[in-house]
Amino acid sequence: MALTFNQALGIHPQALSLRGRRAEVLAANVANADTPNYKARDLDFQTVLAGAKSDQLSLTRTSDCHLAAPGPSENPELKYRVPSHPSVDGNSVEPDRERAEFAHNAVNYQSSLTFLGGRFRSLLTAIKGE
Amino acid sequence: MSLFRIFDVSGSGMSAQTVRLNTTASNMANAESVSSSANQTYRARHPVFSADFDKANRNTPAAEVKVLGIVESSAPVRVEYRPDDPQADEKGYVYLPNVNPVEELSNMISASRSYQDNVEVLNTSKELLNRTLDLGR
Numbered sequence: 001m002a003l004t005f006n007q008a009l010g011i012h013p014q015a016l017s018l019r020g021r022r023a024e025v026l027a028a029n030v031a032n033a034d035t036p037n038y039k040a041r042d043l044d045f046q047t048v049l050a051g052a053k054s055d056q057l058s059l060t061r062t063s064d065c066h067l068a069a070p071g072p073s074e075n076p077e078l079k080y081r082v083p084s085h086p087s088v089d090g091n092s093v094e095p096d097r098e099r100a101e102f103a104h105n106a107v108n109y110q111s112s113l114t115f116l117g118g119r120f121r122s123l124l125t126a127i128k129g130e
Numbered sequence: 131m132s133l134f135r136i137f138d139v140s141g142s143g144m145s146a147q148t149v150r151l152n153t154t155a156s157n158m159a160n161a162e163s164v165s166s167s168a169n170q171t172y173r174a175r176h177p178v179f180s181a182d183f184d185k186a187n188r189n190t191p192a193a194e195v196k197v198l199g200i201v202e203s204s205a206p207v208r209v210e211y212r213p214d215d216p217q218a219d220e221k222g223y224v225y226l227p228n229v230n231p232v233e234e235l236s237n238m239i240s241a242s243r244s245y246q247d248n249v250e251v252l253n254t255s256k257e258l259l260n261r262t263l264d265l266g267r
Contacts, residue, residue: 016262017132021191023258024132024139027251028192031143033244034150035179035195078191095247106254113261120266 008123011049012116018048019109025078026102029093037090040081040098133262135192136255140248142182142194147245149177149197154238157229164224166217172227174203174234203228 022043032038083092153175160172182196205228213222 020132023255024135024192027136027255028139028194030244030247030251031139031146031195032179032181032193033143033247034147034240035181038181038193041191095244099247099250102251102254106258109258110261113258113265117265 009116009119012112012119015049016109016112016116018043018045019105019112022105023102023109026098026105029081029098030095030102033091033093033095033098035091038093039091040083040093041078042081042101044079132192133255133259136251139192139194140252140255142196143248144245144252146177146179146195146197147241147248149200150241151238151245153177153200154234154241157227157234158231158238160227161229161231161234162226164212164215164217164226166219166224168207168209168225171207171225172229173207174205174227174229175200176203176237177201205230 022045025041025043029040029042081092081094081097083094084097085094157174163172165171177200178198180196180198181193183193207228208226209223210226211222212218212224215224218224
């Protein structure tokens, strides 16, 4: 029985990386809170993670001229947030909501980190055999 | 590592808000700077923000904030009759900047709140990165 890192660590590395990407998108929303015509965006975490979890279908490139079709985990689909109230300057960022989402995402990132740390500790225990 | 990009993104937001605070300070400081002709009068200045999508692509979707430039307000300057003022023109009028103190103050509060938001995001990201570096210890 071969134990690979992928098996040992489970979904957590992908989840961590996605949380990092989502944090980046949310940070951009907060930074652009006063930019006219900026539309707030977000990452649909569940969908993207489901895409990362499932076996990826890849397109076969029969010619060098074909463009590479990136898998779902590398290019998560960004969606625009539906604002709950309109603004005159066309900006759809609601700072309170973005901050709440960012804090939520940060806590989830930390929990992913904790899970991952636990897996590493288990591996270390297995290696040392104590 | 996308968390590192947050330093750029939030940093650009902070510097844009600093520009906004700077123009507000300049407008407030010059709110009573009289002059003897409408052309020489100080006009309220405001920065124009835009999302920098040039640097953003599909791999790094987050857009930084770019300050496109500073525009001067086109509102008419205030004219007051002050014949005793040394700056008064031959008819006794002085020209005052078109700075609206209420607008400037609300701008200042908004800019400082947005700056604080960016600092908070930056601090949280720094903490997350530090905890990531400690992974496996």
